[in-house]
Amino acid sequence: MAGKVKNAGSRTTNPLVEKIGGQRLVVLLVIITLFSFFSIKSEAFRQYSTILSILDYSYYITFMAIGVTFALITGGNDLSIGTGMVCYGLIGGFLITKMGMPVGVGLVVTLLCGILMGVLNGTLVAIMEIPPFIATLCTMMIARGLGSIVTGSMSITWPPLATEQGWFRSIFKITIGDTKYPLGFLWVIILIIIMTIVLNKTRPGRYIIAIGSNKEATRLSGVNVVKWHMLAYIICGLFTGFAGIAYAATFQAVAPGTGAGLELDAICGAIIGGTSMKGGAGSIVGTLLGVFVMSMLKTGLPYIGLQANWQQIITGIVLIVAVLIDVIRTKKSGK
Amino acid sequence: MGEIILTMKGIDKSFPGVHALDHVNLEIRKGEVLALMGENGAGKSTLMKVLTGIYKKDSGTITYEGKEVEFENPRAAQDAGVVIVHQELNMLSHLTVAQNIFIGREIMNGKMIDDAKMNEESIKLFQKLNIEIDPTEMMGNLTVGKQQMCEIAKAISHDAKVIVFDEPSAALTEAEIEELFKIIRDLKKKGLGIVYISHRMDEIKVITDRVTVMRDGTYVGTLITKDCTKDDIINMMVGRVIYEDPKAASTVPKDAPIVLKVEHLNAGKMVRDVSFELRKGEILGFSGLMGAGRTETARALFGADPKESGDIYINGKKVEIKDPMDAVKNGIGYLSEDRKRFGIVVGKSVAENTTMAALQNFMKGLFINKKKEDQVSWDYVKSLKTKTPTVETEVVNLSGGNQQKVVIAKWLTRDCDILIFDEPTRGIDVGAKSEIYTLMNELVAQGKSIIMISSEMTEILRMSDRIVVMCEGRKTGELDISEATQENIMHMATQRK
Numbered sequence: 001m002a003g004k005v006k007n008a009g010s011r012t013t014n015p016l017v018e019k020i021g022g023q024r025l026v027v028l029l030v031i032i033t034l035f036s037f038f039s040i041k042s043e044a045f046r047q048y049s050t051i052l053s054i055l056d057y058s059y060y061i062t063f064m065a066i067g068v069t070f071a072l073i074t075g076g077n078d079l080s081i082g083t084g085m086v087c088y089g090l091i092g093g094f095l096i097t098k099m100g101m102p103v104g105v106g107l108v109v110t111l112l113c114g115i116l117m118g119v120l121n122g123t124l125v126a127i128m129e130i131p132p133f134i135a136t137l138c139t140m141m142i143a144r145g146l147g148s149i150v151t152g153s154m155s156i157t158w159p160p161l162a163t164e165q166g167w168f169r170s171i172f173k174i175t176i177g178d179t180k181y182p183l184g185f186l187w188v189i190i191l192i193i194i195m196t197i198v199l200n201k202t203r204p205g206r207y208i209i210a211i212g213s214n215k216e217a218t219r220l221s222g223v224n225v226v227k228w229h230m231l232a233y234i235i236c237g238l239f240t241g242f243a244g245i246a247y248a249a250t251f252q253a254v255a256p257g258t259g260a261g262l263e264l265d266a267i268c269g270a271i272i273g274g275t276s277m278k279g280g281a282g283s284i285v286g287t288l289l290g291v292f293v294m295s296m297l298k299t300g301l302p303y304i305g306l307q308a309n310w311q312q313i314i315t316g317i318v319l320i321v322a323v324l325i326d327v328i329r330t331k332k333s334g335k
Numbered sequence: 336m337g338e339i340i341l342t343m344k345g346i347d348k349s350f351p352g353v354h355a356l357d358h359v360n361l362e363i364r365k366g367e368v369l370a371l372m373g374e375n376g377a378g379k380s381t382l383m384k385v386l387t388g389i390y391k392k393d394s395g396t397i398t399y400e401g402k403e404v405e406f407e408n409p410r411a412a413q414d415a416g417v418v419i420v421h422q423e424l425n426m427l428s429h430l431t432v433a434q435n436i437f438i439g440r441e442i443m444n445g446k447m448i449d450d451a452k453m454n455e456e457s458i459k460l461f462q463k464l465n466i467e468i469d470p471t472e473m474m475g476n477l478t479v480g481k482q483q484m485c486e487i488a489k490a491i492s493h494d495a496k497v498i499v500f501d502e503p504s505a506a507l508t509e510a511e512i513e514e515l516f517k518i519i520r521d522l523k524k525k526g527l528g529i530v531y532i533s534h535r536m537d538e539i540k541v542i543t544d545r546v547t548v549m550r551d552g553t554y555v556g557t558l559i560t561k562d563c564t565k566d567d568i569i570n571m572m573v574g575r576v577i578y579e580d581p582k583a584a585s586t587v588p589k590d591a592p593i594v595l596k597v598e599h600l601n602a603g604k605m606v607r608d609v610s611f612e613l614r615k616g617e618i619l620g621f622s623g624l625m626g627a628g629r630t631e632t633a634r635a636l637f638g639a640d641p642k643e644s645g646d647i648y649i650n651g652k653k654v655e656i657k658d659p660m661d662a663v664k665n666g667i668g669y670l671s672e673d674r675k676r677f678g679i680v681v682g683k684s685v686a687e688n689t690t691m692a693a694l695q696n697f698m699k700g701l702f703i704n705k706k707k708e709d710q711v712s713w714d715y716v717k718s719l720k721t722k723t724p725t726v727e728t729e730v731v732n733l734s735g736g737n738q739q740k741v742v743i744a745k746w747l748t749r750d751c752d753i754l755i756f757d758e759p760t761r762g763i764d765v766g767a768k769s770e771i772y773t774l775m776n777e778l779v780a781q782g783k784s785i786i787m788i789s790s791e792m793t794e795i796l797r798m799s800d801r802i803v804v805m806c807e808g809r810k811t812g813e814l815d816i817s818e819a820t821q822e823n824i825m826h827m828a829t830q831r832k
Contacts, residue, residue: 197702201702201703201705202701202702202703203694203695203698203703206687206694206703207694209683210680210683210687210691213680213681213682213683214676214679214680214681214682216676216677217671217676217677217678217679217680218680218691219639219658219659220637220639220659220669220671220677220678221659221663221691221692221745222659222660222662222663222664222692222749223660223691223692224660280680280682280683281682
């Protein structure tokens, strides 16, 4: 009888597709299609420099997206990552440029700020049980205000590449001879691998997924759900710190009051990549692919004459499709 | 014998990979209650879904009031007078009783909803059923029993000629069941055809006139209820005799050590000054009516809910249990009555669920030792005879009985010595039920101790060595199995202190 039940519940998918993850495969195809499409339509798009710029603009979003994937998997969310990223970049940069501290200190402080925010978000969500949307909406506003206060509402220009202090910019884009190499992509790949392992092969990952699937059943199994739930937000904060560094390294200056809305790009990326808004399911590789769809659209559309407004509309449509896939999948498996 | 109102003949229905219904016959007569029985997955619900137009049949005929019909959807079936009262009530708790009854077909006064008129009509419906419910009360404030009455009122408001009750008694107290039966007898007298789906053999004997039995999607046969015994019906359902007699005497030695002692436990209104002891190798049954506070006691003991006061001793040592983590550390495992919500993570695999409570024992450095996890999980799949193709199968794909075995495996993996089984066989079919019983007996034979909360009298009498009876949050009695009878248990269960 169990066999029958099983048959009734399972879908008729190719086992290989099932293993790689149907949605991730689709997203990969979308990326290839988009890339081919833009390349054919526009000669300028085919340039190495374009690819470089796609990557440049993807790092900070990718880091935020990896982090927020953990929050999403618990069934929560983190809206504070956008303004948070800018805020930590401002604080770190402030220490370097205004307080005369070494760049290394600035970088570490940027990360620490992210972790602290993760602890705060985790406390609000996991211990005080404030709904994640509300809790992180509040910390989003706090982060925005805090960045402005620390810098006295002034933009912070992290040291440019040419200066002695500008070495940190080479973390993401290194120039060897006359060619620039997207070194940042290497870090992204390494972090993707590490976090994929953390999510799938370690206790924190297992428990974070379990919390998102059924928090109460997990708690009743004697698992310290508060601790692991909180950890998801701390991971999110840490990666927002990474994002803050990538942001500072990519852009000339970090301006206070900005960053709102960027969290949505990251969340969109994660969801396009197959992370469920209901929690309990998600993949880091999927998130990376999802972010690439976003940055491909962001960079590619101007090349075929469609400006930012169109990019918004198309991204919106892509997101609806991605969420629809999730909804349909949930409905199927719910039967 | 009444005149036939509805006939289903040769109904066939396949889903991809499953032949759900194989030429099933069913005959509903006016003024008669027909029991539809079968193990879980026998096809009862599918048949009823075909009847009311939720599923399209592949072949076969439905004849209703002399005409061949095929209802397009449940609404069409309703309009024709064929309605289902579902097991899970479809009620909107923030609307009033009347608003619920008339949802989707509100009585209008021009462009405005006429609440007053709907309240009046509701009262008329309730009068027909001889029940008293305030139509302006919020649905959420009613007891489950009353909510079900509303569902029935809604059904008859459609001028129903055939009413299907899908496990109506599952969430009702004994008193509420009595009231439900009174209503069903009334409806019967009015000449309605009634289909009653239930697993409870006692009810079948009391309320139904004929029994149609299904097994694995096929029609097995129909019996006249008063001419057959429980064993006859069960034999038709499973094709084997499994009905066992109650346990005659406790199998626990008198001098068995006390592994758990609970003293003066208080938690909210539902747990008042509860004290009891559990011996090694014992099954301690917790009996009582719905709302007696048994689950609440278990949850407070397990640390799932906060407790106000009370001492817990394990193997003679006083322990502090503030949350489930403490309980698990002290070797207590809790198998919830609501598996899907509290017992398992349905979207995750058998292996992941098996190791959930003991993952720390499956680590190789920082990483989960997947090989060991799969090996141990598979060992339990084999020893508990869990029916699952692999340990990677998501538990959502398993039947209730097999899901329960996964939860048992979880606590055995954690090596818990005290297991709290809360309604261990709820929603589990007869065959799997006896397997769970065998398993529980094996566990106590191995020296584990079990607290078993059960609302089924037969289960209590069959499994327990000793029985604690609760009523309204208080312990009202304790019986050795040798002196326990249905009558004295029920007496204690209704004895308010």
